[in-house]
Amino acid sequence: MNNQIVQFKNVSFRYDTDAPYALNNVSFEVFEGEWLAIVGHNGSGKSTIAKLMNGLLFPEKGDIYIHHLKLSEELVWDIRDLIGMVFQNPDNQFVGTTVQDDVAFGLENHGIPRKEMIERVHEALRQVKMSNFLDQEPHHLSGGQKQRVAIASVLALRPRIIILDEATSMLDPRGRSEVLDVVRELKKKEKLTIISITHDLEEAARADRIIVMNRGEVYREGLPEDIFKMDEELIRLGLDIxxxxxxxxxxxxxxxxxxxxxxxxxxxxxxxxxxxxxx
Known part of the structure; x- marks a missing residue:
């Protein structure tokens, strides 16, 4: 994992000119093929990082590079082609009447030819073990199944990076386990880069590396086993062990x-x- 696929260089951002900085001089790197978890309490800056990565926001200071492309208004659409996002509530992402329609939606918007679209839909659903649900209505699925379909919708677009923005926080333990097992398998087989934005340290434990955010700054960075040695310190930061x-x-x-x-x-x-x- 030597190739940097994401770089934040001294990035600062605030939502209003009179507001305190949501991110203050933040620098870190994400390496191709790794699973990075960014954890922190509400208001720590972790969700702002996700929005900046995808060009939903632009930094007030500093630079962001995604696969060697500098984030700018001119290159934002090229950068978005490299990133797929899976959000907290899968119901808010569904637009199709069936599972396969939903996975095909993004491909249609990208003008993918029908034959290739069908192949990609079937491949993506196979990857998340949802091939038997092609004609199911998404809203009749369990929470874990819904998130797996949401991941399939992202996979079909063939991104280099998948961002899980609190993607398991609304799931029960079984659904959470289903989704994280799929993510782990995809990372291994497809060599995808995974970035988890989460406050759940159970999820973060599955990552290769963890960044702890606090008050808009990088508080600590390291391997999961090193981060979890900070047990009492993590509790003071509002995180549960x-x-x-x-x-x-x-x-x-x-x-x-x-x-x-x-x-x-x-x-x-x-x-x-x-x-x-x-x-």
């Missing part, structure tokens, strides 16, 4: 040598199962 992290900490305190890369529930269950088999 993942249950798995608390459990692992408790097990270690009681003499169990749990590997440091075990940060989510699936890995912990696998480890305990293997441990039990060896007893």
């Amino acid at each position: 993942p249950f798995t992290t608390k459990l692992v900490k408790g097990l270690r305190d009681n003499g169990y040598d749990i590997p440091k890369d075990i940060l989510n529930e699936d890995k912990l269950v696998d480890y305990i199962w293997k441990l039990k088999q060896n007893i």
